[in-house]
Amino acid sequence: MSEERTNLQFNVLRNAIYHTGRRMTLERWNRWCNFATILLGAAAMVDVVRTTDFEESQILIGAAVAGIGAAQLVFDFGGRARDHQSLQREYYGLLADIEETPDASIEQVALWRGKMLRISGDEPPVLRALDAKAYNDAIGASGMFEPDQRLHIPWSHRIFGALFAFEGHHYEMLREKAGNRDQK
Numbered sequence: 001m002s003e004e005r006t007n008l009q010f011n012v013l014r015n016a017i018y019h020t021g022r023r024m025t026l027e028r029w030n031r032w033c034n035f036a037t038i039l040l041g042a043a044a045m046v047d048v049v050r051t052t053d054f055e056e057s058q059i060l061i062g063a064a065v066a067g068i069g070a071a072q073l074v075f076d077f078g079g080r081a082r083d084h085q086s087l088q089r090e091y092y093g094l095l096a097d098i099e100e101t102p103d104a105s106i107e108q109v110a111l112w113r114g115k116m117l118r119i120s121g122d123e124p125p126v127l128r129a130l131d132a133k134a135y136n137d138a139i140g141a142s143g144m145f146e147p148d149q150r151l152h153i154p155w156s157h158r159i160f161g162a163l164f165a166f167e168g169h170h171y172e173m174l175r176e177k178a179g180n181r182d183q184k
Contacts, residue, residue: 016091018134129161
């Protein structure tokens with residue numbers, strides 16, 4: 001298997017894993033927002049029916065329903081999840097094409113690279129910490145590279161990676177980090 005084909009196959013797998021993770025996260029947020037909106041809306045209606053006095057609980061529950069409903073509309077978790085599902089499907093389709101041709105020619109690899117770039121053009125902005133996690137997951141899933149080629153992801157990036165892009169951060173490979181530690 002050529003190194004170029006292996007690298008392409010790895011990058012397609014990484015992208016597929018990234019979009020799987022994003023889809024699952026956004027679907028989870030969408031479900032929780034739906035659940036909270038329904039639950040809080042029902043609680044607000046119970047309070048309205050129970051009494052006509054405007055107590056703090058009615059105001060807080062009403063504000064929570066409005067806030068969560070607004071977040072669903074503005075951030076469109078369900079729509080974004082479907083976008084990532086579509087990208088995930090395209091990347092896994094391309095990965096299947098690559099797997100079906102173990103002895104690919106240079107021209108075939110170039111066609112696959114072009115297809116990967118076309119799919120990448122439809123991607124929303126990448127969240128770098130989640131992309132680094134997908135990279136590590138692809139190393140583990142593929143067995144193509146040594147474990148010391150995984151990326152070190154700081155704990156704060158693991159926690160806030162779904163919210164912030166962390167643009168410009170350089171994620172060091174574990175072997176680079178070990179080399180830097182040995183030099184000190």
